[in-house]
Amino acid sequence: EIVLTQSPGTLSLSPGDTATLSCRASQSVSISYIAWYQQRPGQAPRLLIYGASGRATDIPDRFSGSGSGTDFTLTIHRLEPEDFAVYYCQRYGSSPAYSFGQGTKLEMK
Amino acid sequence: QITLKESGPNLVKPTQPLTLTCTFSGFSLSSDGAGVVWIRQPPGQALEWLALVYWDDDKHYSPSLKNRLTITTDTSKNQVVLKMTNMDSVDTATYFCAHKGGFGELQYWGQGTPVTVSS
Numbered sequence: 344e345i346v347l348t349q350s351p352g353t354l355s356l357s358p359g360d361t362a363t364l365s366c367r368a369s370q371s372v373s374i375s376y377i378a379w380y381q382q383r384p385g386q387a388p389r390l391l392i393y394g395a396s397g398r399a400t401d402i403p404d405r406f407s408g409s410g411s412g413t414d415f416t417l418t419i420h421r422l423e424p425e426d427f428a429v430y431y432c433q434r435y436g437s438s439p440a441y442s443f444g445q446g447t448k449l450e451m452k
Numbered sequence: 453q454i455t456l457k458e459s460g461p462n463l464v465k466p467t468q469p470l471t472l473t474c475t476f477s478g479f480s481l482s483s484d485g486a487g488v489v490w491i492r493q494p495p496g497q498a499l500e501w502l503a504l505v506y507w508d509d510d511k512h513y514s515p516s517l518k519n520r521l522t523i524t525t526d527t528s529k530n531q532v533v534l535k536m537t538n539m540d541s542v543d544t545a546t547y548f549c550a551h552k553g554g555f556g557e558l559q560y561w562g563q564g565t566p567v568t569v570s571s
Contacts, residue, residue, distance in 0.1 A: 344515060378557040380499075387548055387564055388499065393557035400559070431499055435556020440512040441489065441501035 345370050347432055349444035355452040362419040364447045366432030371412045376435040379408055379417045382446075383428045391430075392417060419449075427451045454478035456488075456549050458565040464539045465571050474532040474549030474562060481507055481527050487552030488532040490523065492545040493564075500545075504552065505532060539569045 346369040356362055366377070374396075380388035390399040392408035405420045419426055432444040460472035472490070479486060486507040493499050503523040504512045513521045522535040532549060546566045550558040 376556050378555070380558075382499075387561035388558070390557055390559045393553065393559075394555040397555075399557070433499075433556075433558070435552075439501065439515055440504045441491075441556070443491075443499040443501060445498045 344439060345372065345434060345436065345442050347434055347442050347444035349430075349432055349447045351447060352445075353448045353450060355450050356422055357452045358422050358424055360422050362417075362422055362426070362449055364417040364419075364430050364432075364449070366410075366415045366417070366444050368413045368415070368434060368442075372415075372434050372436065374408075374410055374415065377408070377410070377415050378433045378435070379406075380431045380433065381426075381428050382431065388431060422449075424451070454551050454560040456551060456560060456562040458547060458549050458562045460547070460565055460567065462566055462568060464543075464567060464569050466540055466569055468539055470534075470536045470539050470543070470567060472534045472536075472547055472549075472565065472567075474534070476530050476532070476549075476551065478560075479551060481505075481525055481530070481532070483507055485554060488525075489550045489552050489558060490532075490534045491548045491550060491558075492543075493548070494542070494545040497545075502536075502547075503534060541569050543567070544569045 378393040379391045382388045434442045456476045490502040546564040548564045551560040
């Protein structure tokens with residue numbers, strides 16, 4: 344079973360900073376099947392990045408995804424107040440079909 | 453425009469089963485590649501994948517919960533139903549359904565339905 348481990352658990356930054364969030368898989372995964380989500384309190388997750396480096400609808404280019412093998416990164420440039428939320432990585436494949444990381448909370452310093 | 457909405461009881465007693473319905477529009481579960489996923493999130497915790505059903509009725513379950521889960525479809529009603537047996541307090545969570553995209557991404561989500569397990 345593929346497990347996704349996100350780090351750090353909490354990231355404290357200021358508006359205007361660059362956030363770098365990590366997602367490590369226990370086995371090699373194609374980046375095509377890695378996705379990233381943002382979740383604000385009381386809301387459903389919102390898709391940010393999928394299919395290697397595709398940005399979902401209406402996601403600004405401040406958000407980007409990268410990585411290969413077992414290490415994947417979500418980078419958010421020029422943080423804005425609305426970016427402070429919890430972020431999850433997700434993998435699609437087999438055995439099991441889906442896995443989620445445990446999340447990284449991006450908080451305002 | 454793809455939309456999904458979860459419905460079901462907000463309160464379930466321990467040991468009782470839970471039945472949740474996901475009613476969707478904007479896509480057909482009969483179309484090649486289509487899929488619907490169920491995910492849950494206990495209060496203050498991470499997302500947990502539960503089940504997936506494909507357009508061809510292929511079904512997949514979380515290994516840790518597969519003995520308790522059943523996912524079914526009613527394509528005529530555009531619905532996907534999730535049944536979970538033997539509910540316990542640790543199953544208290546918000547339950548979401550979502551549309552699976554071509555790379556497994558989940559772009560469209562329901563609003564979620566909270567379920568509390570308590571006597």
